[in-house]
Amino acid sequence: MLSIADTRTGRFVEIPSEHGHLLRICVHLPAIGARVGAVDLRAPLVGDVLARTAELRGLQALTVLITPDLPHEQGQALDRAMAALGIHPPATVGAHEVTAALCAAADVHLLAHGAATQDGIGGVHVDVGQVSAAPPDRDVSHGAPLLAPGPLDGLAPAGTDPLAVRLLLLGHAHRTPVTVTGAGLAEARRTLGHWRQQVADWAQEPSRPIPADVLRQAQATLADDLGVPVVLDLLRSVAGRADVPAGAKFETFAFLDRILGLDLAREVGHQHRSTP
Numbered sequence: 001m002l003s004i005a006d007t008r009t010g011r012f013v014e015i016p017s018e019h020g021h022l023l024r025i026c027v028h029l030p031a032i033g034a035r036v037g038a039v040d041l042r043a044p045l046v047g048d049v050l051a052r053t054a055e056l057r058g059l060q061a062l063t064v065l066i067t068p069d070l071p072h073e074q075g076q077a078l079d080r081a082m083a084a085l086g087i088h089p090p091a092t093v094g095a096h097e098v099t100a101a102l103c104a105a106a107d108v109h110l111l112a113h114g115a116a117t118q119d120g121i122g123g124v125h126v127d128v129g130q131v132s133a134a135p136p137d138r139d140v141s142h143g144a145p146l147l148a149p150g151p152l153d154g155l156a157p158a159g160t161d162p163l164a165v166r167l168l169l170l171g172h173a174h175r176t177p178v179t180v181t182g183a184g185l186a187e188a189r190r191t192l193g194h195w196r197q198q199v200a201d202w203a204q205e206p207s208r209p210i211p212a213d214v215l216r217q218a219q220a221t222l223a224d225d226l227g228v229p230v231v232l233d234l235l236r237s238v239a240g241r242a243d244v245p246a247g248a249k250f251e252t253f254a255f256l257d258r259i260l261g262l263d264l265a266r267e268v269g270h271q272h273r274s275t276p
Contacts, residue, residue: 002057002223004050004108007127007175012225015054015124016107022062023054026106026123027090029067030114036077038165038180041085043112043128045166046174046226048087050108052259053222064102065090084162086261113177129177131169163262164189170228170260192262198239199253200267201246208247210255214238218256231256 002015015023027047032040044065051061070078075093082089092099103109106123113130168188172178218234221227238244238252257264 002054003225004124004126005225006124007111008125013124017054017057017059020060022060023051023108024102024106024123025050025061025063025108025110026103027063027065028103028109028111028115028117029065030112030116031068032070032074032078036074036081038133038169039113039131040078041081041087042131042169042174042178043110043115044082044087044090045085045169046126046128047090047110048261049170049226049228049259050110051088052261053226056258057223062102063088063090064099064106065093066099066103067094070094085166086163086263127175129172129175131178131180134179134181160185160189161192164192167192167232167260167262171232173229174226195235195239195253195262195264196267199250199264200270202250202253203265203268205246205250207251208245210252211238211244211248214244214252215255222259228260231260 001017003012004015005012025047027043029040029043047063047065051063054061067078070093078093079089092102104121106121109117109121109123109125111117111125111127113128117125164185165188168180168184169178171188214234218231221230221234235253235256238249241249244252253264
């Protein structure tokens with residue numbers, strides 16, 4: 001059973017999980033500034049992870065994104081930014097009647113910082129933590145500039161895989177505010193690159209089933225208020241376990257990446273078999 005805490009009451013609410021139920025997710029954004037940035041993408045990212053988690057449990061999910069009216073160019077910039085972070089496109093975007101009607105019937109409402117919902121709307125309400133960048137004089141230089149609100153090219157330093165930004169944000173509980181620093185982004189880039197190389201190496205070995213204890217822990221963690229940071233810690237643990245065969249590590253990372261959306265198998269087939 002998938003459950004998530006309602007910000008208004010602090011109580012956990014079970015998400016309908018009967019076979020054939022369509023899980024409706026409504027992401028609420030406030031007015032977007034002149035440039036689309038990370039602050040605008042975190043709530044859609046949480047919605048993407050929730051939908052992926054539900055679908056992996058056999059549910060169907062429909063996500064809509066409600067925003068104040070956006071100029072065409074700004075709407076396109078938001079679409080590009082979401083695509084860059086691996087966020088599946090919502091069924092509808094905007095403030096028109098179709099989106100509003102779908103939101104009114106939503107099971108889960110995800111509210112970005114500064115967003116609000118209409119009174120009397122049912123479903124679970126979840127406040128998503130704010131994203132901000134550390135002031136330059138507070139950030140220790142690690143060779144990478146800060147992630148700052150901006151257009152698509154401003155989400156990360158030139159040449160950086162935008163999925164490193166996704167990993168960085170997923171490393172924090174969705175209600176917790178995130179202050180992004182150059183050091184944090186650099187660490188996410190290193191972790192992502194390291195995991196992809198490990199997955200490529202493990203893929204060369206015979207496949208083995210995911211360890212039962214790992215699968216149980218991952219499923220229980222995700223079902224308990226989307227504990228994605230704990231799942232990331234679980235992957236780190238699995239990678240270092242000597243009792244888990246390489247093929248099982250590959251299957252574990254590949255399976256959980258269906259929720260994390262980090263393209264961890266990107267390097268598979270792009271390397272030579274290592275010599276003993």
